[in-house]
Amino acid sequence: MAKNFSLPRGATDILPQDIPLWIHIEKTARQILNLYGYQEIRTPLFEETELFARSMGQTSDVVQKQMLTLQPSKSPENEKAESAHYALRPEGTASVVRSYIENHLDKKESLSKLFYIGPMFRGERPQKGRLRQFHQIGVEAIGPGTASPYLDAEVIACSMYLLKSLGVSGAQLKINTLGTYANKEEFKNILRGKLSGKLSELCWDCQNRFERNVLRILDCKVPACKMAVQKLKLNYEWLDAESKTYFDTMKKILSGLNVIYNEDPYLVRGLDYYTHTVFEISDSSLGSQDAVGAGGRYNNLITELGGPQVDAIGFALGIERIILAQQGKIQVPQPSLDIFVIAMEEKFIKNAFALVQQIRHNGLSADASYEGSSMKSQMRQANKRNARYVMILGEDEIKANEVALKNMQNGDQEKVSLNLINETIQKLK
Numbered sequence: 001m002a003k004n005f006s007l008p009r010g011a012t013d014i015l016p017q018d019i020p021l022w023i024h025i026e027k028t029a030r031q032i033l034n035l036y037g038y039q040e041i042r043t044p045l046f047e048e049t050e051l052f053a054r055s056m057g058q059t060s061d062v063v064q065k066q067m068l069t070l071q072p073s074k075s076p077e078n079e080k081a082e083s084a085h086y087a088l089r090p091e092g093t094a095s096v097v098r099s100y101i102e103n104h105l106d107k108k109e110s111l112s113k114l115f116y117i118g119p120m121f122r123g124e125r126p127q128k129g130r131l132r133q134f135h136q137i138g139v140e141a142i143g144p145g146t147a148s149p150y151l152d153a154e155v156i157a158c159s160m161y162l163l164k165s166l167g168v169s170g171a172q173l174k175i176n177t178l179g180t181y182a183n184k185e186e187f188k189n190i191l192r193g194k195l196s197g198k199l200s201e202l203c204w205d206c207q208n209r210f211e212r213n214v215l216r217i218l219d220c221k222v223p224a225c226k227m228a229v230q231k232l233k234l235n236y237e238w239l240d241a242e243s244k245t246y247f248d249t250m251k252k253i254l255s256g257l258n259v260i261y262n263e264d265p266y267l268v269r270g271l272d273y274y275t276h277t278v279f280e281i282s283d284s285s286l287g288s289q290d291a292v293g294a295g296g297r298y299n300n301l302i303t304e305l306g307g308p309q310v311d312a313i314g315f316a317l318g319i320e321r322i323i324l325a326q327q328g329k330i331q332v333p334q335p336s337l338d339i340f341v342i343a344m345e346e347k348f349i350k351n352a353f354a355l356v357q358q359i360r361h362n363g364l365s366a367d368a369s370y371e372g373s374s375m376k377s378q379m380r381q382a383n384k385r386n387a388r389y390v391m392i393l394g395e396d397e398i399k400a401n402e403v404a405l406k407n408m409q410n411g412d413q414e415k416v417s418l419n420l421i422n423e424t425i426q427k428l429k
């Protein structure tokens, strides 16, 4: 019996009419990232689950609740694969760092500026702007001695410029610093100290987070937790002098680039690998899932994954959220067909078939209908395909070794010799 299959929950089909917009976004991103000195990297869509757990943190929401793990079917070939546990990538940073280390990219250049565009997977409860398969444009700048506030400012400015170029001009930027790894630990201790008498005021999730992941309490959306957090009066008391200066310098450079930001000491991000600068970009038009992008520094991650002592910073923007936030500002024309070839009678289909091949091989797009339908119906198809020209093959044309060429914009029609067809095609380009 036939069965109807439907789209998996939280995934989307990107249909042909939406593809021009996606291509435009990807092309614009590639152009801008090239201007900023980034080169594309493509890593697999799955990795060892442990890579993600180690980098994003065992206690992060993504690792605890959202990993989509893969189970190879049982077979002798898969015996080896089964001993490793794989998961679809929930983000790009961990994979890029794994590849950076494995391919010894630190030996190739002092600073590797890498970008990726592709699908990511998180088993979240789907809602508007929150998907299980979504797409990111991400960058990672990794290299020894790259902990310069200029690079932090450049990376943030690049993310804002990308968004603006993609029609998202009203996005709000929030920045913060977590300081060094030691500062961050101190931050956690301070928070535990301040919250210890107030646990009963917090939601059940946050009571659990208190020991495991206390920083996450700062961005809990539950009103009672928000209230408790607002009373904490955080003022960077966990930062050492050097980290403070780094952050202050970074802010000055950012202002010098005319990037408008809000400083938010409560911004901590959900992934464990961050140190120093963190940032988040939101767009109020998006509703509850308002983050269009986010990023930050992760100077410790590369060594934690067994790599050399190098610093790193990056960000990722969500493409689906960019599309929602640009609210139709990007107008991309649907592609048009150059030439639609019409066979007036069924016996001329073979001539139309040869002609479309010839046109394509001369560099123009072409198509024909092989159904043997009426002239009217074929003209309708040409119009639907947005054809710039139509070439008609009828009895008279075939006899005279000609084709009738119709300009669909102004209606002009002329006869063209098939002996001169290549020259004609060149003129239509």
Ligand code: HAM
Residues within 6 Å of the ligand: 090, 091, 092, 093, 122, 124, 129, 130, 131, 132, 134, 135, 136, 138, 139, 140, 291, 292, 293, 294, 295, 296, 297, 313, 314, 315, 316, 317, 318, 319, 320, 321
């Ligand atoms: P993230 O904040 O988890 O950071 O994700 C970045 C962006 O991906 C979000 O701001 C959002 O636009 C989009 N996004 C995330 N989850 C979903 C979802 N379920 N549905 C739709 N869009 C989503 C990272 O992924 C880090 N790797 C960023 C980074 C790179 N940090 C340093 N380098």
